[in-house]
Amino acid sequence: MTNIKRNGLIILFVLIGTIIGQAQSRLYADVNEDGEVNIADVNAVIDVILGNSSPASSGIQSFTVKGISFKMILVEGGTFTLGTDSVGPSVAHQVRLSDYYIGQTEVTQALWVAVMGTNPSEFTGNLNKPVENVSRDDCMIFIQKLNEITGKNFNLPTEAQWEYAACGGSLSQGYKYSGSNDVEDVAWYNENSGRITHVVAQKAPNELGLYDMSGNVWEWCRDWYGSYSPEMQANPTGPLSGTKRVYRGGSCTSGSGACRARLRNSSSSNTKVGLRLALLPGETIIANGVSFTMIPVEGGTFDMGAADDDVEANENEKPQHQVTLSDFSIGLTEVSQALWEAVMDNNPSQNKAPIYAVEGPSWSDCQEFIHRLNVMTGKQFRLPTEAEWEFAARGGNLSLGYKFAGSNNINDVNEKSHLMGVGSMIPNELGLYNMSGSVGERCQDWYGDYTTNEQINPTGPVSGPGRVVRGGLRLYNNTIDIRINCVSYRDYLPDEGCHPIGLRLAL
Numbered sequence: 001m002t003n004i005k006r007n008g009l010i011i012l013f014v015l016i017g018t019i020i021g022q023a024q025s026r027l028y029a030d031v032n033e034d035g036e037v038n039i040a041d042v043n044a045v046i047d048v049i050l051g052n053s054s055p056a057s058s059g060i061q062s063f064t065v066k067g068i069s070f071k072m073i074l075v076e077g078g079t080f081t082l083g084t085d086s087v088g089p090s091v092a093h094q095v096r097l098s099d100y101y102i103g104q105t106e107v108t109q110a111l112w113v114a115v116m117g118t119n120p121s122e123f124t125g126n127l128n129k130p131v132e133n134v135s136r137d138d139c140m141i142f143i144q145k146l147n148e149i150t151g152k153n154f155n156l157p158t159e160a161q162w163e164y165a166a167c168g169g170s171l172s173q174g175y176k177y178s179g180s181n182d183v184e185d186v187a188w189y190n191e192n193s194g195r196i197t198h199v200v201a202q203k204a205p206n207e208l209g210l211y212d213m214s215g216n217v218w219e220w221c222r223d224w225y226g227s228y229s230p231e232m233q234a235n236p237t238g239p240l241s242g243t244k245r246v247y248r249g250g251s252c253t254s255g256s257g258a259c260r261a262r263l264r265n266s267s268s269s270n271t272k273v274g275l276r277l278a279l280l281p282g283e284t285i286i287a288n289g290v291s292f293t294m295i296p297v298e299g300g301t302f303d304m305g306a307a308d309d310d311v312e313a314n315e316n317e318k319p320q321h322q323v324t325l326s327d328f329s330i331g332l333t334e335v336s337q338a339l340w341e342a343v344m345d346n347n348p349s350q351n352k353a354p355i356y357a358v359e360g361p362s363w364s365d366c367q368e369f370i371h372r373l374n375v376m377t378g379k380q381f382r383l384p385t386e387a388e389w390e391f392a393a394r395g396g397n398l399s400l401g402y403k404f405a406g407s408n409n410i411n412d413v414n415e416k417s418h419l420m421g422v423g424s425m426i427p428n429e430l431g432l433y434n435m436s437g438s439v440g441e442r443c444q445d446w447y448g449d450y451t452t453n454e455q456i457n458p459t460g461p462v463s464g465p466g467r468v469v470r471g472g473l474r475l476y477n478n479t480i481d482i483r484i485n486c487v488s489y490r491d492y493l494p495d496e497g498c499h500p501i502g503l504r505l506a507l
Contacts, residue, residue, distance in 0.1 A: 061101055061279065065149055066114040072101035072279045073209055075161070078170045082160050082228065082236075084262055089227040095160050096234045098398065098430075101279035102157055102165045105200035105211045106130035106219060107142075115145050120272075123197040130200055130217045136245050136269040139220050143277070144291075147284045153293050156222040157278035159246045159264070160236050166214070166249070166261040168207030176260055178213035178249075179206030183256040187215030193252035213249055214259040217274030221246040225266035234398045234429035240412065245269050280431070282332065287376050288342035293332040294507050295431060297388070299325045300397045304390055305450055306488040317488045322454045323387050329507040330384055330392045333422035333433045334358070334441060335369075343372050350499050355421030359439045359500040363467045363493075366442055366503045373505075383444040384506035386468045386490070387458050393436070393471070393487045395429030402428070405435035405471075405487055413437060414472070414485055436472055436485040439502035443468040447492030466492035473500055 059074030077099045083092040110127035112134075113119050120133045134142070136156075143154050157165070166178040179186040186206065188198045193215070201211040213219075223238025223246045238246065244266040250259030251273070257263070267273075282295045305320040306313030338354035340361070341347050348360035361369065370381050384392070393405040406413050406428030413425050414437025423433040435441075445460025445468045460468065469492060472485030493501060 060104075063150060063152075065111065065146065068108075068110045068114040070108070070111055070277075071104040072277065073104050075100050075102055075165050075169045075208060078164075080164055080167070080172075082163060090264055091228050091230050093228055093230050094232040095164075095236060096232070096398065097160060097164055098235055098281070100157075100161055100281070102161065102210065103277040104209065106217055106274050106276050108200055112142060115142055115149065121197075126199055128199045129197045130212070130274045132197060132217045132274040133272040134274065135272060136220050139275045142275075146277075148286060148291060151284055151286075153280045153282035153284050154277050155280055156220050156275060158235070158237050159221045159223045159248065160233075161278055162213075162219065162221050162248050162276075163262060165208060165210060166206065171207040173207060175206070177256075178210065178259075178261045179204055183214065183259055186212075187250065187256070187259045188212070188252045189215045189250060189256055189259050190253050191256070195253050197252050213276075214261060215250045215254065216252055217249075218247045218251045218254075218265070219249045219274055219276045221248055222278075225264075232400065234395065234400055235427075235431055237427055237431075240426055243268070245271075247271070247273050283329075285377055285379070287339060287373055290336075290339045290342040292336070292339055292505075294329040294505065295332050296327065296329050297392050297396050297430060299327045300391070301325075302391055302394065302399070304387055304488075306486075310488075313486075313488060314490075316449070316490055319450055319452050321450055321452055323391070323458060324454070324456045325387060325391055326457055328384070328388055330388065330432065331505040332431065334439060334502050334504050336422050340369065343376065344369055348497060353421070357422050357434070357439045357500075357502045359502045360497045361501075361503070362497040363442055363495045365497060369503075370505070379507060381505045381507055383442055383503060385457075385459050386443045386445045386470065387455070388506060389435075389441065389443050389470050389504075390487060392430060392432060393428065398429040400429060403487070404437075404485055405432070410436070410485060434471075435504075436487070438473075439471070439500045440469040440473055440491070441471040442493075442501065442503045443470055444506075447490075464492070466494045469493050469501060471504075 061072045063070055077097045079094055079096045081092050082095045083090045085091055108128050109119050109121050109131045112131040121131050122133050123129055139156060146154050175181050177183050177186050183189060185204045197216055205211050206213060224242030225244040225246050226239035226242050246266050282293050284291050284293050301322060301324040303320050304323040306317035307320050308318060334357035337347050337349055337356050337358045340358040349358055373381055402408050404410055404413050406426050425434055427433045428435060446464030447466050447468050448461035448464045468490060470490055472489060
């Protein structure tokens with residue numbers, strides 16, 4: 001019955017369009033905001049009439065940079081199987097992803113020129129072709145500049161995000177290529193392209209409305225290339241290091257096999273290909289020329305502290321008790337020395353480098369830093385409460401129950417041999433870095449014993465011997481008990497500055 005209604009409505013809309021097909025009417029008829037008026041707009045209107053969707057749920061974000069517009073498409077999170085093999089580097093395993101946005105098309109030459117001022121592409125002649133001939137490092141510079149222009153948190157998609165989107169996300173029909181089992185429908189490849197790139201979005205889109213995820217240009221991903229883990233993962237970002245970076249999708253010079261949605265490929269970072277943007281939750285903020293990112297954490301209920309039968313836990317980590325938190329935001333990384341200097345015009349750290357986490361400020365110093373930062377930005381930054389810190393470290397509502405923040409292996413999340421820059425280890429399920437190790441992180445709360453009662457947005461006792469510190473320390477060649485890096489470990493310090501203690505912002 002629904003198909004009969006749909007077919008009848010299509011005929012009606014076609015007749016109406018024939019009668020009133022004026023330029024001005026077309027301006028209002030681009031329902032799905034893809035820049036064209038076609039059958040997709042008819043279907044979008046019909047879906048609203050039939051109750052299948054609403055205009056507000058289109059899931060499209062539009063951006064304009066120096067007159068060049070581009071669209072990002074919502075990919076609703078879900079769980080899917082990443083990998084195709086029973087064993088080996090591409091072993092099949094379950095992956096859980098949060099919501100994110102991904103570019104409707106590859107980054108065009110027009111957008112690249114708007115941001116970077118030059119066009120490195122080999123196949124020129126139309127700025128609506130995808131940019132190519134760019135290394136991964138070139139892409140990261142482009143993204144940094146784009147974030148500074150827009151205040152958003154653009155990045156390359158992870159390999160998991162790329163494949164999930166290419167396969168159609170939660171709407172996947174299981175196609176071989178991105179949007180079809182017939183490569184001719186969706187891809188520019190070596191047998192139909194003339195071995196040159198083509199203007200984006202000329203082939204059919206996939207189930208999510210994404211174009212050219214098969215063919216046209218290879219697309220860089222964020223990950224180092226490496227063997228998949230057979231264990232379930234949440235928002236994986238690939239191995240910590242490697243010799244090659246992942247790129248996916250095939251190109252105008254590839255055979256059809258390279259255009260398969262699930263095919264993996266990799267090369268050195270200086271290989272020249274193209275890219276597609278991902279838009280991650282969060283806000284990029286600039287203070288005196290130094291940018292940092294805040295990540296939203298959806299509120300929820302969790303068990304705070306260590307379980308009673310955890311024989312490794314200290315007594316001050318117990319009793320475990322239920323805590324409910326509202327939504328909040330927390331720093332993607334610890335506050336860097338670069339950011340501290342930009343705000344305070346000093347650096348209390350012993351080991352100085354702009355990319356390292358600041359360490360050494362007292363609790364009062366942190367409060368002064370936050371006050372000045374709030375004046376600069378018009379925001380209301382603060383230190384996280386102890387409960388917010390632990391919930392975020394555990395991965396929030398995406399938690400997989402790891403011992404450390406992001407892994408059961410301390411070496412994944414804490415570098416023991418030398419100092420590392422912020423954001424340099426494997427992130428946790430929320431994409432947060434260094435919440436186990438690096439430097440201890442100050443919290444807002446006074447230190448005190450836990451209660452057995454359920455709590456809502458707790459802020460700790462009204463006074464105490466010192467303020468809470470969480471997150472552990474760099475291992476210093478294992479001379480420090482790794483227990484301090486566990487997500488439930490807690491300690492406190494008086495107001496004085498201490499090395500290596502730093503901070504992470506909350507909002």
